[in-house]
Amino acid sequence: MLKRLTVIAIALALGIAGCGGSDDGGSDADAGGSAAAPIEVGPGDPANGEAIFSSTCVACHGERGVGIAGLGKPMPGSEFITGLSDGELIAFLKEGRGPSHPDNTTGVDMPAKGGNPSLDDQDLADVVAYMRTLG
Numbered sequence: 001m002l003k004r005l006t007v008i009a010i011a012l013a014l015g016i017a018g019c020g021g022s023d024d025g026g027s028d029a030d031a032g033g034s035a036a037a038p039i040e041v042g043p044g045d046p047a048n049g050e051a052i053f054s055s056t057c058v059a060c061h062g063e064r065g066v067g068i069a070g071l072g073k074p075m076p077g078s079e080f081i082t083g084l085s086d087g088e089l090i091a092f093l094k095e096g097r098g099p100s101h102p103d104n105t106t107g108v109d110m111p112a113k114g115g116n117p118s119l120d121d122q123d124l125a126d127v128v129a130y131m132r133t134l135g
Contacts, residue, residue, distance in 0.1 A: 036095055038087025041121045044129025052127050056114040065134045071108060076135040089131070090124045 053065070062068045065075030075081055081089065096112035097104050104110070113119040119127075 036088070036091035038085055039090035039094060039121050039124070040087055041090065041125040044086065044122075044125035044127070046126070046129040046133050048123075049126035049128065049130030050133075052116075052119065052123055053130050056116045056119070057127065060108075060114075065131065070106075072110075073106060075131055081131060086125065086128050086132075089128045090121060093124045093127065094121070 053061075057065075057072070060068055060072030061075060062072070067074030073080075084092065093114065094112060096114075097110040099107050099109050113124065
């Protein structure tokens, strides 16, 4: 039981840290732009994507991606999500989008990989596969 609580606490801390600002010194103009080349990987696994989402993305985007006011936008029915290919969404997740980027409509940092640098391209493909199940 203690081990499970520790894992949950670590996952929550990573998720909250992922919603914060970025001190990487990178240019917001380059982060999450529409010019990012699509990433090509194998088909995504929505079950693994849900597990990753639940430990990384849920802190800002809420359970089942319904969004959290002032943090992350809702995903179900999102024109942004439906308007991009899987490869384009993977590229977006890989790069993120800074708060001053012209396409950022929230003014909140969307950190690269949701703030979880351990995610690889296949993990991101799995998250995209899960996102597609949200509607």
